[in-house]
Amino acid sequence: MSRVGLIRLLVVAGFIAALELLCRTGAISPRVLLAPSDMAVRLGKLLASGKANADIAETLGNVAISLLLSVAGGFTIGALVHGFPRLRAAIDPFLASYYALPFFAFYPLFIVLFGLGRGAIVAIGFLFGVVAMIIATLNGFDRIPRVLLRTAAVHHMSPAATALLIKLPSAVPYLFTGVKLAIAYCFIGVIAAEFIMASSGLGYAISYAFNNFDNGTMYALMLFVIVLVTIVNALFYGYERRLLRRWGR
């Protein structure tokens, strides 16, 4: 493990240990927060009992579908919009303020459109993820050094070759940022939609436990979500690093 990775591990471990200590000594009341070890034990039991499996599978499926749609859709839309500078300039203020809209409020509309079930939830996840990908794609295409494009023009490269050999490699770090954000937003959108109004899924299970004062289950599921998202992020982060290193950045 690298030195940085080791420090990171120590920082996180220190944080968890501090939390454990505060909970065990009673500085944080068990009614507010369970000790991390306690959460882990409860999560282990919950997973072993298999009661949460259906909710977990459903949420992961929803996230996967909405992520796929957001990344593919966001890249396509971003690339298209970038080709029309006037449209792009007009659309920018709307993209930038997009995330301030509480579009969970449109959930009733989606239920009418897609029916009860995963359609409406995937739609919310997609709405959350797609704009992050659009913004990242636009950003990436913006940051292509002009001198590279001129070089391509001087060498009479075809538009396809320019796109493949010049534009894509320059934009890739930004596209990665977009995918990373889209993963985050799809998780947020899906779980929040389930949290507000759904009858299954992880978000629903957490809110159900909260409403029934079942702190044990609630914190076990919260821990599960946190660990899951962290692992997904870590995998992606490592992959990105390897790829960037191979390209000599």
Add this chain to the structure above:
Amino acid sequence: MRRVLDTALLMLAGLAIWQALHWAAPFVLTSPAGTADRAWQMLSSASFWPHAAETARAFAWALLLAVTGGLALGFSLGLNRTSAEVAEPILVSVYSLPKVTLYPLILLVFGLGVPAKIAFGTLHGIVPIAIFAMNAVRNVAAVHFKTARVMRLSRRQTLLSIVIPGAMPEIVSGLRIGFSLTLLGVLIGEMFASQRGLGYLIMNAIGLHDVPTIMATILLLAIVAVSASALLLWLDRRLHHRVA
């Protein structure tokens, strides 16, 4: 001038699509005229303003905390290569955490009321601002730092004349995202457990299937959010232009 015209054209196209959708499903979606009408009714009724003021107050506090906290965190982490590398995946993980799941915890700590909304809004906004600020400081060209050393600038001078101007465009981009997410956080907070504020109005209207009120509230929020964003974007453009 042309940009204003383009934006107006885009809005007209949006309105046309909205109207078409309304004709396709009249009970799901109120027409643009109907929504504007309801929004005007709300604006001129006395019962609306306490809700708007409540949301505005919670949002102002949350934004203040998110911006100061995020910038302080981002700058202190970004100035050191190791600390930035250690922190980045942690921050990104925290960022991508569905913070809704933490809402029960916030309620248990802060209780019902304004502090919980402020905390929830800050929680949403602080991390993206920190990430943007940190990466902005990291991306200040090494040659600028070298120049600063050669010219024997003090730490404070380096910060004021090299780091902050160099990082400014990204910082403003971060503020734009932080602004939006903080507002979203405050509104989600109001949607779950609150008796006041615009989020409560929306949730209440969802319960009553009062589509015109839902859409009018969203329209008013959208107008505020888009205007503020457009202002920040204008600033962003000027700064990027100056640096480039």
